[in-house]
Amino acid sequence: MQSESDPLKAGEEGNITFFSNTTVPYGGSLFFEPIPFEMLRTHETQPQLIVTVNDLPAVCHNLTCDFTYIAAVGEVTSFVFDETTSKLTLTGTDMPLIADIDKVEFALSRCQIDEGTLTATNLECTLVQEPTCGDHLPILTSKLGVIPNSGSQAAETITCTVT
Secondary structure, X not given: OOOOOOOOOOOOOOOOXXXXXXXXXXXXXXXXXXXXXXXXXXOOOOOEOOEEEOOEEEXXXXXXXXXXXOOOOOEEEEEEEEOOOOEEEEEEEOOOOHHHEXXXXXXXXXXXXXXXHOOOOEEEEEEOOOOOOEEEOOEEEEOOEEEOEOOOOOOEEEOOOOO
């Protein structure tokens, strides 16, 4: 005998009767709350970052915000700055090629590289403006990031003169 609790049970005549409920439509369209970016996941083989721009979440291309750590190549082991000629000489190991150097800065001034002096262990450049007073270390930046200074370097003190 069929019943509402078991609608597929055959009746005495062997017929199966289906019970159905009427679904009430909610309207012409459905509204869903947006899904927060931190809930979206994709299968990635590299570490991913959550990116924000001006405190707003940003979506990376194809939802992949790959982060790859590349160890620094080379090191600046020492430097000499000549205030009279505004020349800066960097000495180090595995210095980048001229094409790979993004910029050289010292005392808040950019340094123009003398291409003929660039070797794997030496680089000379000339400051393009007057150095800013204070204690400074050189900053050598390549395409892959900042080339680190050795920990034993002491900052050069640029003295201020007021006239």
